[in-house]
Amino acid sequence: MIKIIVDAFGGDRSPVVNVEGTIRAINENKDLHVILTGDEEVLRKELSKHQYNIEQITILHAPDVISCDEVPTEAIRKKKESSMVVALNLLRTDNEVKGLVTIGSTGALLAGAVLRVGRIRGVKRPGFCPILPTMTGGVVAVCDSGANVDCDVLHLQQFALMGNLYMKKAFGIENPRVALLNIGTESEKGDALRKETYKALQQMDLNFVGNMESRDLLSGDYDLVVSDGFSGNVLIKSTEGTALELLKLLKKAMTKNLKSKIGALILKKEVMAIKDMMDYNNYGGAVLLGANKTIVKGHGSSKSTAVYHCIKQAYRLEKEGLRDAIAAELEKIEDNNQ
Amino acid sequence: MIKIIVDAFGGDRSPVVNVEGTIRAINENKDLHVILTGDEEVLRKELSKHQYNIEQITILHAPDVISCDEVPTEAIRKKKESSMVVALNLLRTDNEVKGLVTIGSTGALLAGAVLRVGRIRGVKRPGFCPILPTMTGGVVAVCDSGANVDCDVLHLQQFALMGNLYMKKAFGIENPRVALLNIGTESEKGDALRKETYKALQQMDLNFVGNMESRDLLSGDYDLVVSDGFSGNVLIKSTEGTALELLKLLKKAMTKNLKSKIGALILKKEVMAIKDMMDYNNYGGAVLLGANKTIVKGHGSSKSTAVYHCIKQAYRLEKEGLRDAIAAELEKIEDNNQ
Numbered sequence: 105m106i107k108i109i110v111d112a113f114g115g116d117r118s119p120v121v122n123v124e125g126t127i128r129a130i131n132e133n134k135d136l137h138v139i140l141t142g143d144e145e146v147l148r149k150e151l152s153k154h155q156y157n158i159e160q161i162t163i164l165h166a167p168d169v170i171s172c173d174e175v176p177t178e179a180i181r182k183k184k185e186s187s188m189v190v191a192l193n194l195l196r197t198d199n200e201v202k203g204l205v206t207i208g209s210t211g212a213l214l215a216g217a218v219l220r221v222g223r224i225r226g227v228k229r230p231g232f233c234p235i236l237p238t239m240t241g242g243v244v245a246v247c248d249s250g251a252n253v254d255c256d257v258l259h260l261q262q263f264a265l266m267g268n269l270y271m272k273k274a275f276g277i278e279n280p281r282v283a284l285l286n287i288g289t290e291s292e293k294g295d296a297l298r299k300e301t302y303k304a305l306q307q308m309d310l311n312f313v314g315n316m317e318s319r320d321l322l323s324g325d326y327d328l329v330v331s332d333g334f335s336g337n338v339l340i341k342s343t344e345g346t347a348l349e350l351l352k353l354l355k356k357a358m359t360k361n362l363k364s365k366i367g368a369l370i371l372k373k374e375v376m377a378i379k380d381m382m383d384y385n386n387y388g389g390a391v392l393l394g395a396n397k398t399i400v401k402g403h404g405s406s407k408s409t410a411v412y413h414c415i416k417q418a419y420r421l422e423k424e425g426l427r428d429a430i431a432a433e434l435e436k437i438e439d440n441n442q
Numbered sequence: 443m444i445k446i447i448v449d450a451f452g453g454d455r456s457p458v459v460n461v462e463g464t465i466r467a468i469n470e471n472k473d474l475h476v477i478l479t480g481d482e483e484v485l486r487k488e489l490s491k492h493q494y495n496i497e498q499i500t501i502l503h504a505p506d507v508i509s510c511d512e513v514p515t516e517a518i519r520k521k522k523e524s525s526m527v528v529a530l531n532l533l534r535t536d537n538e539v540k541g542l543v544t545i546g547s548t549g550a551l552l553a554g555a556v557l558r559v560g561r562i563r564g565v566k567r568p569g570f571c572p573i574l575p576t577m578t579g580g581v582v583a584v585c586d587s588g589a590n591v592d593c594d595v596l597h598l599q600q601f602a603l604m605g606n607l608y609m610k611k612a613f614g615i616e617n618p619r620v621a622l623l624n625i626g627t628e629s630e631k632g633d634a635l636r637k638e639t640y641k642a643l644q645q646m647d648l649n650f651v652g653n654m655e656s657r658d659l660l661s662g663d664y665d666l667v668v669s670d671g672f673s674g675n676v677l678i679k680s681t682e683g684t685a686l687e688l689l690k691l692l693k694k695a696m697t698k699n700l701k702s703k704i705g706a707l708i709l710k711k712e713v714m715a716i717k718d719m720m721d722y723n724n725y726g727g728a729v730l731l732g733a734n735k736t737i738v739k740g741h742g743s744s745k746s747t748a749v750y751h752c753i754k755q756a757y758r759l760e761k762e763g764l765r766d767a768i769a770a771e772l773e774k775i776e777d778n779n780q
Contacts, residue, residue: 175628211626239687250625253633287588287675288549290513295591295672318676319683334633335673337625338656342677345657346684349577350716354692357712364712370705374695378688 105137106422107201108398108415109194112142113169113187114208116405119143122207123150125411129419130160136419139194139201141166142187166190169208172404176211188212192220195397203398203418205389207406214251217392217399224427226434227394229255231263232333232401233270234340234390237381240324245271246285247328247393249336260284260301260330261308265437266393266430267328268310273424274388274417280327283316285335291315297332305330318342347382385410388417394430398422443475444760445539446736446753447532450480451507451525452546454743457481460545461488463749467757468498474757477532477539479504480525504528507546510742514549526550530558533735541736541756543727545744552589555730555737562765564772565732567593569601570671570739571608572678572728575719578662583609584623585666585731587674598622598639598668599646603775604731604768605666606648611762612726612755618665621654623673629653635670643668656680685720723748726755732768736760 110126112119119142126138137160140147144165151161168186170179183189188208195204206213210232218230231248238244247267252259264282271280284302286294291302293315305312316326318339331339354375358368368375380386386409389402398421402414421427448464450457457480464476475498478485482503489499506524508517521527526546533542544551548570556568569586576582585605590597602620609618622640624632629640631653643650654664656677669677692713696706706713718724724747727740736759740752759765 239691253625253636285676287591287672287679298591317683318680319686321680322684322687334625335676338623338673338676339680341625342656342659342680343684345655346660346681347688348657349660350685350688350720353577353716353719354713357716358709360712364709367705367708367712371696371702371709374698374702374705375692378691378695381691382688 105135106419107137107139108203108205108418108422109139109141109191109201110411110415111187111191111204111206111208112140112147114171114206114404115402117407118207119147119150121406121408121411123147123154124408125415126161127154127156128408128412129415130156133419136160137162138415139164141191141194143167164190164194170212172209174209174212176209176215179209179212180216189216192216196220196222201397202422203400205400205402205411205414205418207402207404207411207414210250210401213399213401214392217395218251221399222396224394224396224431224434226431226438227266228262229259230392230394231266232390233267233393235387236322236340236343237387238322238324241381242324243275243387244321244326245328246321246331246336246340248331248333249340249390250333251392252333255297255332257297257300257304260297260332261304262394262434264305264308264310264328264330265433267330269426269429269433270391270393271327273426273429274391274421277327279311281313281325282310282328282330283313283326285318285329285331285339286315287317289315289317301330351379351382385413387413389414391417391421396427398427443473444757445475445477446541446543446756446760447477447479447529447539448749448753449525449529449542449544449546450478450485452509452544452742453740455745456545457485457488459744459746459749461485461492462746463753464499465492465494466746466750467753468494471757474498475500476753477502479529479532481505502528502532508550510547512547512550514547514553517547517550518554527554530554534558534560539735540760541738543738543740543749543752543756545740545742545749545752548588548739551737551739552730555733556589559737560734561732562734562769562772564769564776565604566600567597568730568732569604570728571605571731573725574660574678574681575725576660576662579719580662581613581725582659582664583666584669584674584678586669586671587678587728588671589730590671593635593670595635595638595642598635598670599642600732602643602646602648602666602668603771605668607764607767607771608729608731609665611764611767612729612759615665617649619651619663620648620666620668621651621664623656623667623669623677624653625655627653627655639668689717689720723751725751727752729755729759734765736765
């Protein structure tokens with residue numbers, strides 16, 4: 105049995121989508137047990153709408169919720185009865201529980217996870233690693249993208265190592281193409297951190313393909329982009345933000361008048377395909393690589409499909425043994441250095 | 443007479459578009475004199491296709507060209523006869539010449555400009571400041587976006603000061619909304635540089651509206667975004683890159699089959715409006731703020747309209763006295779600090 109916590113609150117459509125995603129995941133995987141954290145009464149009512157094996161779900165009462173508007177560090181400290189803090193505490197104390205899926209506040213999760221859940225032995229800093237759909241129909245991951253604003257070469261090397269294993273285990277990519285986020289493609293580009301990291305990545309047992317400029321993130325030429333948390337965050341959010349703004353603009357153009365509505369109707373299938381391609385609900389969430397337990401964070405506006413994909417992702421990473429693989433790889437490097 | 447150099451080579455469509463843009467600009471502004479740098483014979487032939495006042499154009503022979511594939515620092519050092527190096531040298535030596543417009547290699551320009559042209563008295567580091575169209579029909583500027591990969595608080599303060607005056611002078615924005623690029627909107631977000639800069643910007647005589655997350659760049663809520671050159675570069679290129687990729691995807695969807703082509707035909711006007719809105723050819727170029735002369739850099743794939751807009755921009759900045767305004771403002775701060 106694989107035990108995973110699902111923080112049932114904190115998203116825009118919680119707890120409905122959290123419960124729906126959970127039901128779909130347990131009905132598909134008979135060796136999956138989900139612990140839902142949140143208001144017990146509300147969750148019981150929500151669960152009563154579904155058919156499922158009651159042995160596969162437990163509720164852990166947590167009457168409070170952390171919202172996205174709260175200051176993360178404060179919220180984690182003060183809201184001890186929140187669905188996220190209760191989830192993190194259980195994750196820390198119960199060895200049987202392997203992972204956590206949440207669509208709540210990213211800031212609160214990052215503030216709470218490292219402190220409460222701890223790191224894999226040898227990991228300097230866990231890296232936050234979201235994925236984005238590419239123009240060629242695949243995905244690209246960026247690590248780190250917000251957990252660590254100040255990074256050194258060793259941190260970036262570890263992001264590369266962990267992200268590389270992640271792309272193998274989670275997406276079955278045999279030899280992930282790993283790139284370094286930089287302001288130009290030549291090897292001598294960027295600041296001191298980039299120049300040193302470039303050389304360090306060349307020495308590693310990786311398919312390092314060189315520097316990547318931010319404009320090429322969605323090209324499909326890369327599987328993993330290594331970055332400090334500050335510029336990785338800028339990269340991810342500007343890419344998502346621009347795509348969203350353009351889709352909004354397109355929607356507006358297509359509903360402008362009767363004529364444009366007719367054109368839109370004819371093109372509906374093609375435009376929906378673009379929207380679908382860019383829709384994070386069809387992919388998994390972001391993973392906190394290097395944390396001692398599997399932690400998957402879905403978008404706050406996730407629908408139940410997205411929650412389902414996040415749970416599947418956590419389940420798969422457990423089955424594939426990502427944590428052990430990271431620990432083993434880090435030990436190997438340590439041994440080599442001694 | 444305002445004398446401006448136009449580097450006539452180095453772009454994808456050079457020198458045709460450079461000459462066309464120049465002709466349009468001088469025909470509109472009788473007090474503008476353009477010095478074209480580049481192969482004299484080629485330029486004479488190109489000019490012979492147009493009607494213009496010959497007193498308004500001079501050719502400065504420069505048989506060589508720096509391409510975008512060359513290592514910038516090397517190219518600037520070695521290609522002494524290139525249209526860009528010849529332009530930069532004239533800019534340095536001739537006090538009468540006030541500005542330079544180029545659509546050649548950004549790297550070469552940045553490598554050459556600061557060294558050869560120098561800085562306004564008091565400016566620590568010139569900042570590269572491109573503009574992007576926003577979703578509300580305006581523009582937003584980002585400074586720095588690639589000239590300085592390592593920045594301290596004072597550099598960012600100066601980018602804010604210079605960018606603020608630039609938005610006033612070039613776009614007539616009375617009270618530019620200035621934001622700091624960060625990974626969250628709360629004042630305590632980001633690394634030490636961001637936290638300190640936040641406080642410093644609050645103390646300045648600016649309409650500082652706080653931190654901006656990269657996803658909101660195109661929202662229309664900001665006029666100037668202050669950043670270090672590394673993350674500013676990531677921001678600009680990922681925003682442009684994502685917009686381009688999505689427009690490509692849309693084009694593909696609209697030409698997929700006969701049915702989608704019919705839909706596209708009906709929607710043509712609306713989709714062209716989106717493309718136009720995102721088209722940099724309709725805006726000016728990026729400005730190197732703090733350099734001792736006005737330097738405007740257009741996209742390498744600029745058409746003649748874009749070159750025209752870049753020349754107009756340089757001309758306007760001269761007329762509006764941006765350089766003197768920056769110098770005066772810096773002196774005021776220096777006096778206050780004494």
